[in-house]
Amino acid sequence: MTIVDTKIKHGDASDGILGGRLSRIDGPAKITGSADYAMEHFPEGMVHAVIIDSTIASGRVLAIDAAAAEAYPGVLLVLTPDNAIAIKTATDWTGAPPPAVPFEPFAREITFNGQHIAAVIAETFEQATAAAALVKVTYDKTVPISTFDDPRAGEGYPIDMMTKEWGDAEAALATSPVRIKQEYRTPREYNVPIEPHGLIAQWTGDMLTLWEPSQWIDGMSRTYAEWFDIPFENVRMLSPYIGGGFGSKALPTRYGAVAAIAAKMLDRPVKLAITRPQTFTAFGGRPATRQTIALGATREGKLLSILHRGDNETSMNDVAVEPLGSVISIMYATPNFSSRQNLVPVNTVKPGALRAPGENPSAFGIECAIDELAYEVGIDPLDIRLLNYAEEDPSANKPWSTRRLREAYAAGADAFGWAKRNPRPRSMRDGKQLIGYGVAAGTYPVRRTPGEAMVRILSNGTIEVASSGIDMGQGTYTILAQTAAEAIGVPVETVMVKLGDSSLPRAPVAGGSQLANLMTGAVHKAALAARDELIGIAINHPNSPFRDLQANTLTIEAGRISSPRDTGAGIGIAEVMRRTGRDRIEALRNTLPEEHQNAKDHFRNFTTIATMKSPTEGDYSLHSWCVHFVEVRVDVDFGTVRVARMVSALDSGRLYNPKLAESQWKGGIIMGIGQALLEEGLVDDRYGRVMNNNLGDYLVPTNADIPDLKVISVGIPDTHASVLGGKAVGELAIVGVAPAIANAVYHATGVRVRNLPITLEKLI
Ligand code: MCN
Numbered sequence: 001m002t003i004v005d006t007k008i009k010h011g012d013a014s015d016g017i018l019g020g021r022l023s024r025i026d027g028p029a030k031i032t033g034s035a036d037y038a039m040e041h042f043p044e045g046m047v048h049a050v051i052i053d054s055t056i057a058s059g060r061v062l063a064i065d066a067a068a069a070e071a072y073p074g075v076l077l078v079l080t081p082d083n084a085i086a087i088k089t090a091t092d093w094t095g096a097p098p099p100a101v102p103f104e105p106f107a108r109e110i111t112f113n114g115q116h117i118a119a120v121i122a123e124t125f126e127q128a129t130a131a132a133a134l135v136k137v138t139y140d141k142t143v144p145i146s147t148f149d150d151p152r153a154g155e156g157y158p159i160d161m162m163t164k165e166w167g168d169a170e171a172a173l174a175t176s177p178v179r180i181k182q183e184y185r186t187p188r189e190y191n192v193p194i195e196p197h198g199l200i201a202q203w204t205g206d207m208l209t210l211w212e213p214s215q216w217i218d219g220m221s222r223t224y225a226e227w228f229d230i231p232f233e234n235v236r237m238l239s240p241y242i243g244g245g246f247g248s249k250a251l252p253t254r255y256g257a258v259a260a261i262a263a264k265m266l267d268r269p270v271k272l273a274i275t276r277p278q279t280f281t282a283f284g285g286r287p288a289t290r291q292t293i294a295l296g297a298t299r300e301g302k303l304l305s306i307l308h309r310g311d312n313e314t315s316m317n318d319v320a321v322e323p324l325g326s327v328i329s330i331m332y333a334t335p336n337f338s339s340r341q342n343l344v345p346v347n348t349v350k351p352g353a354l355r356a357p358g359e360n361p362s363a364f365g366i367e368c369a370i371d372e373l374a375y376e377v378g379i380d381p382l383d384i385r386l387l388n389y390a391e392e393d394p395s396a397n398k399p400w401s402t403r404r405l406r407e408a409y410a411a412g413a414d415a416f417g418w419a420k421r422n423p424r425p426r427s428m429r430d431g432k433q434l435i436g437y438g439v440a441a442g443t444y445p446v447r448r449t450p451g452e453a454m455v456r457i458l459s460n461g462t463i464e465v466a467s468s469g470i471d472m473g474q475g476t477y478t479i480l481a482q483t484a485a486e487a488i489g490v491p492v493e494t495v496m497v498k499l500g501d502s503s504l505p506r507a508p509v510a511g512g513s514q515l516a517n518l519m520t521g522a523v524h525k526a527a528l529a530a531r532d533e534l535i536g537i538a539i540n541h542p543n544s545p546f547r548d549l550q551a552n553t554l555t556i557e558a559g560r561i562s563s564p565r566d567t568g569a570g571i572g573i574a575e576v577m578r579r580t581g582r583d584r585i586e587a588l589r590n591t592l593p594e595e596h597q598n599a600k601d602h603f604r605n606f607t608t609i610a611t612m613k614s615p616t617e618g619d620y621s622l623h624s625w626c627v628h629f630v631e632v633r634v635d636v637d638f639g640t641v642r643v644a645r646m647v648s649a650l651d652s653g654r655l656y657n658p659k660l661a662e663s664q665w666k667g668g669i670i671m672g673i674g675q676a677l678l679e680e681g682l683v684d685d686r687y688g689r690v691m692n693n694n695l696g697d698y699l700v701p702t703n704a705d706i707p708d709l710k711v712i713s714v715g716i717p718d719t720h721a722s723v724l725g726g727k728a729v730g731e732l733a734i735v736g737v738a739p740a741i742a743n744a745v746y747h748a749t750g751v752r753v754r755n756l757p758i759t760l761e762k763l764i
């Protein structure tokens, strides 16, 4: 177990190798403003597109009167479904073949408020904005179904794939000595990265260049290629820096198609910037969820049955599943289990992915419910978790590769001072503040998709690493530099990492918290291959300075090659490259399974998730684990909740860079605090509209909302999970935060809030 040291360390050579606390190598570029973001490009002749969105949530567009807009100064085109060039439907992200129908980015039939119906393209952004306001749209309006609480929404339809059952949950529940049953809800939550969405699209003949922030260069480029029926190689997507995505920048969007269509029709580069309010409708966030959880247990608190029914909102025409059974089905041992899920279509944009889709609300349900059971049977919330500890994966019947959750409970409880908790609700107090301690666990699966990387040793002895993988702030640049530096044996400052360009070797999506494990694996493989080639040359080349030593092994350390027989300082890589006449050594390696190495079409797989392995494929069940301990202080008169301190203990296996992993965990915890106390998309039932569609009204945490956060790593290397022993980091820590806070609020006040966010009116 290591307690993460929060002191900043610099300049230590060991920081540069894998496992070192190297600061982000992209940091200086970001701090000094030299990092170029997508929207900061100004290609010659660029014009501006502004999207017009529907102001009704349900009905039909009858007519679009563009005359006034077309006459406005600077306007080049008012794009509508009637004049837009036709494009094809593309393969979806899972790899499902597309239907042979055109893809229409603009809607004629309206299914949600804020749906794209037209666009204005003008010489300047101001002209496009002003002209867009002149476009007159007439509608045939019908009454929307705004949320799944509208009785007209009905029960929705089941997603059979999500059903998980063993034993007989209903029968076991009926005969359980202790039973609890409650409903838990999470509201619509939105991705609001600091860098808003948007793109610049430019055509040069049949080559399409896109400056667009992307979590998945390969997947999005393929979609553009299919839309316009051009080869994949004809699309160049550039996304070297991304100001946050949290799941919302992984998939192609309709406005992306609009920009590329407009650019083609006008033969001018088109910039299309999504406004902050459009962040709530141009793509989806986390759907609203509701779960009914019934637990049956012995009087001692041992689980006998879990019965779980979950619903999430989806849009009228699309299937968006937020997997609510994901955590509840693996966290605790139970002989009887049943989980089913329904989707309820409402007039909303298709929901999307928001950090830990599924795991996040799933943990909110079960981790609150188990806390309720602990009070019901009168045992400590931590003890009930240990009593029902799952020694193996109960849903897959497979051993965990590693599950250091018990260690996490112990380390977290100790560092937090859990033992000082008075078990009685509303028993701890400091003046006007009610104090509550709460605990909840979380988990996130280890996902595995092949990746590919190029490693080059250049003539001057520096190293280049290249991949179309991306860094939106997680630390990809840094850990890949560390991986190559360690594998080859050079100082990390001599490694240059290129990411975020579709012309580079191909990487899977930076989603599902998998990129670090996958790309360190690919870079490690490529770097070792490049190193082997360098050593081979140094041993065998007639001009090599090592030739006379008759060495059959050489080592590389700090960028210098030496022989075990030679006690000198060794010879620099550049010198060996020069003497042997090499200007570069290149190794392109991938982590595709052996049988696919030479398959002709294997690259196409990088653009879908068809090759992603489930966490239980193979002999083990692979997951990261965590626990959060929270102290809240609730004002007895006003009901305001402050998180006073938090200690989290986490098992993500081996950490490639503890400083960055710690920062990822803290970022997830902060988002979890926002989810618990602030975030909620408020829907106006009359118009099916999200009312608080801006950062003034849709609240996310600020520094003042966040206390000291202590994170403790309890992981050990897990080579079943990944080549280098790491498990998932990016989404892990948000899971379990909201229930830990809800449980602490109950302990403080005696009021159980089962409906996020925990706002003061729910407490007074
Ligand atoms: N890491 C580590 N040791 C490991 C695994 C990871 O030190 N064993 C560290 C590395 O610094 C790595 C980072 O954690 O770069 C995240 O690794 P990983 O868990 O593989 O996640 P991905 O690289 O696939 O990133 C995606 C993930 C997801 S899915 C969301 S959502 C999310 C997240 O990362 N969005 C983010 N973290 C984010 N962080 C920022 N700043 N911005 C976002 O939009």
Ligand code: MOS
Pocket (backbone or CB within 6 Å): 215, 246, 247, 248, 250, 353, 354, 355, 356, 357, 510, 511, 512, 513, 731
């Ligand atoms: Mo993360 S929500 O899987 O991009």
